[in-house]
Each structure stands twice: as structure tokens, then as C-alpha cells.
Amino acid sequence: MLHGLGPADRALLRRRLRTPVRTFLALLALLAMNVALGATRPFEQVWLVELAVVAVMAAIIILVSMEVRHEPPLVRLFAGVGFFWVAILFGMTLTDYLAR
Template sequence: MIVPRKLTAAVFVALLALTGSSVGAAYLDLGVFNTILALAIAGVKASLVALYFMHLRYSSKLVWLFAGGSFFWLGILLALTLNDYLTR
């Protein structure tokens, strides 16, 4: 077992708590910051899943490279799509 059971449980609880905070934040009227807050919470959750559930934290540099590459490609998708939406 790579990740101690206690840590896995703690990450699971954290993910549940963050999901609750996502729901809670949706009831607040923060203007544009609603979206930013929701994305920030989602980002933290995704990082926890990648680091602990997917064992990235304990993996070799090559695996980090591939994980980083996939985020870079997500960046390409967002950047070139916004390149259209922001210039219409």
C-alpha cells in the first residue's frame, strides 16, 4: 500500500467537505467571484485526487511529466477556445 489508510480517509473527508463548500458557495451572491470560487474549490479537489488517490505525490518524474502534460493540454483547450469567445 503506497498511501496510508488514515491519509486516504482524511483526503476523502476533505473532498466531501469541499463538495459541501461548493454547494454552500452557490447560495452566496458574490458576482463574478462565484465562478472563480467554484473553480478554485474544484481545482483543490482535483489536486487532492491526483496527488493522493492517483499516487502522483509518490511517483517518478516521468509520471509527473505526463500528468503536467495533460494539464498543459487542458490549458490549450481553454486558451484557444477563449481566443474565440473573448474576441467576438
């Protein structure tokens, strides 16, 4: 399929695929870190590190995959508020689950 492409087309394809591939590899590395932290229990407050890793993963997804960083400020505000609202809902559900 790539045999019909010229050098300029291949270079353009490499440039356009660089960001998604790097994003994918970063998310895989963070997932591996989270799994490794979950499989071993090196210290008592490991959940704080896992929560930070998940927050970084969410930030990468929001900024790179959803391309919110290229949007106007109002769209960025509503994307942030939406994810904050989802975090509140998850927190309330987790509070109810842990209280029983």
C-alpha cells in the same frame, strides 16, 4: 471480521486507512463548500472561488488518490501535461458553448 486481528494488525490497518479517509473527508468538505457557494450568490465573482475549490479538489485527487507524488519526475510531468490538456479541451468546449 476484525475480531481475529491482533493489536499490531489493527494499528497497521488504522495507519493504512488514515490517508484515504482523510482524503475522502477533505473532498467531501470541498464539495460541500462548492455546493454552498453555488446555492447562494454572495458576490458577483463567486465563480472564481468555485474554480479555485475545484482546482484544489483536482490537486488532491491527482496527488493523493492517483499517488502521483510518489512517482518519478517524468510520470509527474506527463500527468500534469495530461490534465492541462484536458483543461484546454474543456475550455475550448466551454468557449464554443458560451459563444452560441
